[in-house]
Amino acid sequence: MSPQIPALILAVVGRDLRLAVRHGADTLGAVLFFVLAGALFPLALGPSPDLLRRMAPGIVWVCALLAALLPLDRLFGSELEDGSLDQLMLTGLPPALVALAKMAAHWLTTGLPLLFAAGPLAIMLGLPVPVLPVLLAGLLLGTLVLSLIGGMAASVVLGARRGGVLLPLLVLPLATPALIFGAAALDAAQTGLPWQPDLELLGAFLAAALPLCPLAAGAGLRAAVE
Amino acid sequence: MLDGVGLALDAGDALLLTGPNGAGKSTLLRVLAGLRKPEGGHVLWAGIDALADRTAHAGRVAYLGHQDALKAGLTLRENLLLAARAAGSDPDEAMAALDLSGLADLPARMLSAGQKRRAALARVMLARAPLWLLDEPSLGLDSRAIGLLEGLFRTHRDTGGIVIATTHVPLPLAHPKSLVLPDPNDAARDDARTSLDDAT
Numbered sequence: 346m347s348p349q350i351p352a353l354i355l356a357v358v359g360r361d362l363r364l365a366v367r368h369g370a371d372t373l374g375a376v377l378f379f380v381l382a383g384a385l386f387p388l389a390l391g392p393s394p395d396l397l398r399r400m401a402p403g404i405v406w407v408c409a410l411l412a413a414l415l416p417l418d419r420l421f422g423s424e425l426e427d428g429s430l431d432q433l434m435l436t437g438l439p440p441a442l443v444a445l446a447k448m449a450a451h452w453l454t455t456g457l458p459l460l461f462a463a464g465p466l467a468i469m470l471g472l473p474v475p476v477l478p479v480l481l482a483g484l485l486l487g488t489l490v491l492s493l494i495g496g497m498a499a500s501v502v503l504g505a506r507r508g509g510v511l512l513p514l515l516v517l518p519l520a521t522p523a524l525i526f527g528a529a530a531l532d533a534a535q536t537g538l539p540w541q542p543d544l545e546l547l548g549a550f551l552a553a554a555l556p557l558c559p560l561a562a563g564a565g566l567r568a569a570v571e
Numbered sequence: 572m573l574d575g576v577g578l579a580l581d582a583g584d585a586l587l588l589t590g591p592n593g594a595g596k597s598t599l600l601r602v603l604a605g606l607r608k609p610e611g612g613h614v615l616w617a618g619i620d621a622l623a624d625r626t627a628h629a630g631r632v633a634y635l636g637h638q639d640a641l642k643a644g645l646t647l648r649e650n651l652l653l654a655a656r657a658a659g660s661d662p663d664e665a666m667a668a669l670d671l672s673g674l675a676d677l678p679a680r681m682l683s684a685g686q687k688r689r690a691a692l693a694r695v696m697l698a699r700a701p702l703w704l705l706d707e708p709s710l711g712l713d714s715r716a717i718g719l720l721e722g723l724f725r726t727h728r729d730t731g732g733i734v735i736a737t738t739h740v741p742l743p744l745a746h747p748k749s750l751v752l753p754d755p756n757d758a759a760r761d762d763a764r765t766s767l768d769d770a771t
Contacts, residue, residue, distance in 0.1 A: 349657075356656040360642075360649070367644035367678075428638030431606055432694070435629040436657040571607045 353438050354446045361450030371416070376458040379412035383466040394471050401470035402480070402531030406524050408466075409459050409484060413491040414516060416455055417499045418509045420447055425503055425569060434570055441563030448496035448559065456488030472535075479534040479544070483527040486547045490523045491516075493551075493558035500565030522550050573599055578750055582701070582731040585724065585744045589737070590752030596737035597637065599752070600704045603735065604634040633698035635705045639691040643680035647671060647690055650679055651697060658699040665693040669719055684711040689719075696723060703727060705736040717743055 365372045386404050390396055424430040433443050463484050464477055472480065498515040502508035530543035573595040580586055588596045601607040603614060605625040614621045621628045641650045651662040666672050669689040674682060682690065688711045695703055709717055721743035724734055728745075736742055 353653075353657055356653050360645070360653055363649060364642055364644055427642070428636045428640035429642065431604075431634060431636050432640045432654070434606060435604065435632065435634055435698075436653060437626065437630045439626045570601075 350438065350442065353436060354442055354449075357433065357436070357438070357443065357446035358450045358453070361447065362453060365450070365454040371419075372454050373458075375412045375415045375455050376462050378415060379408050379459055380462050380466055382408045382411065383470065387470070398471040398473070398535075401467055401472040402528045402535070404470060405463055405467050405472075405480065405484075406487070406528045406531075409463065409488065410491065410517070410520055410524060412459060413455055413488060413495060414513055416451065417495045417512055417516070420451055420496060420499045421503050421566065421569070422499075422508070430566065430570055434566065439563065440566045441559040444496055444500055444562030444566055445559040448492045448562070451496055452489055452492035456492055459488055460484055472531075476531060476534045479540050480531055483530050483544055483547060486544065486551050487523045487527045490547070490551050490554050491520055493554040494519045494523075497558040497562040497565070500562040500569065503565060503569040523547060526550065573752070576750070576752065578748075580733050580735070580748070582733065583728045585728060585734040585736070585747040587736060587738055587742065587744065587747045587749045588752065589739070589749065591754045593755055594752035595755065596752055597706050600634070600706055600735065600737060603702070604632045604704050605629060606634070631700055632702045632704055633695040633700040635691055635695050635703075635708055637706045637710070639687040640694075641679040641682075641687055641690055644678060646676050646678055647682070648675045650690060651694055654694045654697040658697055660697045660699050662693075662697060665696045666690075668696060668723065669693045670716070685713055685716060688712055689716055692720065692723070696727075701732050703732060703734045703736075705734065707738055708736055709738065709740060709742055 383404055386400065387397055390400070421430065424433060434440060436443070438446070460481060463480060467477060467480055468474065495512075495516050498512055498519070499508075502511045502515065505511060526543045526547040530540040530547070533540040533543060576595075576599065578586060588599060590596055598607065602609045605614075605622055605628040608622065616628070616631060621631070641647075647666065648662055651665065654660075655662040655665075663672070663675070666675055669692055671686065671689055671693060674686060679687065679690065688708075692708060695705065708720065712720065724742075724744055727734060734744065734747075736744070
């Protein structure tokens, strides 16, 4: 049984990726939201390059956080509605690994496209190009954290009435450490201070979330199919 | 909801669960599948508590719920791929057994209700599990498909498999055992009467 587990996880991820390609508009929605929301800031704040450059880290991070929230509602919701969650729970994978596979699929369909869009958005806001690697490294860790925390929250609110409203209320407070460290690293890099400690803290946060969030999400999934 | 229900089956047995709407037939199936924890009582598999390790128990059951659990955007073959991968079985074989071969590359959204039901039954077959738990398996099936179902049941039981099915219509199962769940409203009335008796 156990040598089969990685193959099964890959099969669940592959199925989700295939679904994401078939429903391309839904998948691109989060990225388009990210770019559009980021593009609103120059319109609202005025075109002052200094102001935008100073605010760019915060803008990119907050927009990424909000964009990653968008598809979470459907991550497990659609599986519960059509009975697929029952079948997923009966594939022979422990529930925590079912959750982990879904979180990985969320990152591949939301986090990874956000990384690609973040560069152009940051340049548009006037972030200096040498700082871009710090932004992308931070976002790489940050989007992984968001997929883990978001997946956990999505499984916890699964089956609850108005789960979609509850979801951001659960995810946003839990994701604040990622936001703080990620944006602080960028700030430090822009002002020439060492940015490594912030990214290391972000990495530590990811290391803690990696085992804990799937376990909690697995328990949530079990409770949801009851 | 369910109280005082007991059943025991041997390899090759079939059980028909009947009873009025809301009697708890689906709940009982979900408990047997390990999807739901009973508030009391035991599920034993070969004398061992089956629900102690629900992930291991999942390997023993194939469950067909009242929903077909097909993704509208995926083709029929893609829908069956995960179950096939989990059990190491061949989706084409299962589709052929349920007369679905010609539809393999159609998106599930284009299938009719009966075709979707057959696809869900193909997934049950793919699981290669000894215990089939079927919630109204014949829902939406035409007489030809019922004939296919009869063959599936026979092969499964001949190889030592067990079928437990809820139904409101006759199913093509030879010599099934039968369990009729009582109407919960009657039970509630009985309970009320019992507690009154206790009070007096």
